[in-house]
Amino acid sequence: MQVPAPFEYERATSVQHALELLRARGPDARLLAGGHSLLPMMKLRLAAPEFLIDIDPLAGELGYIREQDGELRVGAMTRHRALLESDAVARHATIITDAERVIADPVVRNRGTIGGALCQADPAEDLSAVCAALEATVVVRGADGDRVLTMPEFHRGPYETAVGDAEMLIEVRIPLHPVAGSAYEKVERRVGDWAVAAAGAAVRLHAGVITRAGIALTAVGAGVTSGAAEQALAGQPPSEATFAAAAELAARDCSPTTDQRGSVEYKRHLARELTLRALRTATARALRGDA
């Protein structure tokens, strides 16, 4: 059995309480949400926080999925499983349902949270790309109140976000659009494995034209979004040729590395192939009014 280094532990009773503890204990304190990223690192002693603030008691307060002000609002403590099973998510942001189906396994999904996933910012983590493709914003709370950040502002790179030492992520906001569709495509070596590569697309249509497409890739060293691909789609009618051109740009715009999951060439190929597939499905869903 792998065992972590010694640490102190306290359960937060409210968001306010969690923020106070963070402030009081400084950078040696860490929030513990579902624990499925943090605890494995602690057991391997890759992480050794001195103080854990368990925010599991906030699962009620911060565990929600609701439509409000033209947005889908998801509390930071919403579990993967709740996202997977949500009808509202399946209707308005099918890309999340797609992704949740292939994130980890039921045991992890029962506990892991969207807040933990986004804040962990693992380079192979799926929901960051999903949120980026959807043009989601995130609400970060600190002593001075709330900040609303776009994904490019929030997600700074592998294992790095804009959340400060004494701040926490509260909510994810996904804008809703009348004619939109989205999809996520992932290749993994085995069910429950992290992505070899994955691609998300969110497409908005108006009068037969793509008004805006969000494209984001996972695990291939791409930017938060694939800007060139997005630009190539905006204002174009959906077609195989447009998709192929955008997929090519997305593949060019990333810098994967060779590892046990695959070679640079393979991952780049997947970036293209999966972007193409995601665009096809997302557009078909938009055309079906499927959202």
Added chain:
Amino acid sequence: MSTVQPSPTVGYGSMRRKEDPRFVRGQGRYIDDLKLPGMLHGAVLRSPLAHARIISIDTAAAAAHPKVKAVITGADLAGLGLAWMPTMSQDTQAVLATDKVRFQGQEVAFVVAEDRYSARDALELIDVEYEELPVVIDARKALDADAPIIRDDKEGQTSNHIFDWEAGDSEETDRVFAAADVVVARDIIYPRCHPAPLETCGAVAQMDPVMGKLTLWTTTQAPHAHRTVYALVAGLPEHKIRIIPGDIGGGFGNKVPVYPGYVCAIVGSILTGKPVKWMEDRSENLLSTGFARDYIMHGEIAATSDGTITGLRVTTTADHGAFNATAQPTKYPAGFFHIFSGSYDLQAAHCKVTGVYTNKAPGGVAYRCSFRVTEAVYLVERMVDALALELKLDPAQLRLKNFIRPEQFPYQCKTGWTYDSGEYERAMRLAMEIAGYDDLRREQAEKRARGELMGIGIAFFTETVGAGPRKDMDILGLAMNDGADLRVHPTGKAVLGISAMSQGQGHETTFAQIVSEELGIPSADIEVVNGDTDRTPYGLGTYGSRSTPVSGAATALVARKVRERARLIAAGMLEASPDDLEWERGRWFVKGDPEQGSTIQEIAMAAHGAGDLPEGVEGMLEDTCVYNPPNLTFPFGAYICVVDIDPGTAKVVVRRFVAVDDCGVRINPMIVEGQIHGGLAEGVGIALMELIAFDEQGNCLGGSFMDYLIPTALEVPEWELGATVTPSPHHPIGAKGVGESPTVGSPPAIVNAIIDALHDSHGVDHIDMPCTPGRVWDAMQGRAEPPQ
């Protein structure tokens, strides 16, 4: 699929496993469940480097930790003469490193503390200064002139060479090759993988200072052999050592060797006077305990142009890691690899295997395999498919054409084995029928026309299991024989002690069924004891599919001895001559007068009861037996796999898998099928995802289940099983052993299917495992790389 009777009372047949009530209720007792009063906890400090000289080890801070009871280093062990221990291959292995570390994860120090957290914390307080040395990771470079010498501890060792070993007639083989119409060659790697049992390895050692007795609860597939090893290594008197394995959560060969952690736990208990538990974690298991395979093979197959296979030859570089700790019979450093001519009637065959040291973990255990049979079967079944491609012949037809025919058994193969029995064509045809082989080929042709990638792969294997005859086979000088002792109590209930050691195979059920079949006592009335060396007869344990072939034979024979004794006692009871008695299951009766008889239960009571017994008959109803097999047994099977490959992502899906196994007589068909299900799943894992990889510095890249992938229910299809029964002529009950067949036979079927899917469209004629999407895609682009 066999149907399970709710409670078959007597003899063979599918019945629920007697051990399962405790497992499904969470009542199994594994090593880590054991808590003894005052028990301390050990943890191993491991080398972060693959090859380095140890300059100094400073343990002062660790020893000063308030909860630490002992810190042990290699120097401390050297003082006790325990720094090195013998391996199962008559090499030596460092218990704790003294001079150098030779692989990443090697044991350097051992801390004993009040709890496992403190033990682990204290490891971080040990300061080891290393001087890094160049490494040898690629076995193909191990014998290069400039390769650093790993085993400079060994007198006279001037290279990384361990052994050269040959089988077959090389000149005759060359002659056959020279005369052949076609010769096809392939470089084939069976990459390093790991048995990865769910329960990792561990031990609780308790040295009783008053009685001088060591009790070791430990994860071992061979408790008696381990006891002897400890007696020899530690100089402890063997009767003062008791090994108790408890339940074992999977072994697959991983729990055959003696690991340094076990020895450290023993030393820890001797030094502290307290019981010491050492339980490795998942990463330690993957990094440091017995890996499997790692054979780099160059195969050549010779044939006539009409597809008659005439010869096979192979040269192999065997990567044994830093210590040669392979567990296999002494005379066979490459195990039973010389079964590589497979199921075919060849004119000649020859193999040469060269074993080398590398800076990788030691092992080469027979992962669900009888000593390298897996590598052998993989080689021949890949080569036969390569020949089919070359000659544009259907791979099923090519196999059918070349099989050893039933009338040729017992078959003397060209590399020294005598195959006991086989009806290969029958098994092959049954597999083709279950698969709907011709329909599958039609479907494939239609799909190819549409650009879809579907492949059909075949493997036909012959194994050699049940080691073995004592004239040829020993481990560390110990004959590979097994004992059984059977005691029938006065009320007709029985206890059987065996030297096989179940790791989940269901011995408590099948071995009771063997006794039940022979004596007619309901299997529910028979308790099977295995493991505890104070309660079971001597024998070499469970691996190499040897339980049923060896211990099962001992069990049948001891039951027959008891039956014969029962005959004498019954003769007295019935006032008849023993020769006038006839046996029907469960009862001796007077020939021609079936009313006149005694049941085995009545006889048992009489055997223990007052009153006279016939002249020369001892009281009670019990006996013992040791079985020395006259030959090995040769299970076989025909496997057909259907895969679909996504042309855009190269992801392989195993859509169907047909497995026809012939393991001789089936004692409990349900358990046989369960063994096959599990082994096939492991084969899917090996073929598609499992790899212990290393980077150029010798860092292990497979040290967790995030990196070393094992398959789940979602990667495997619904198995389609079939059976033929060709009894072993020399085995008392005609059984051959089955535990390993599916793991041996499935990887080549899957790889052959993948190549079959990709050959026409992408020109792929070889790919090495594991066939991850990325590696398959690289092969489709014409640049397949061997695994690293």
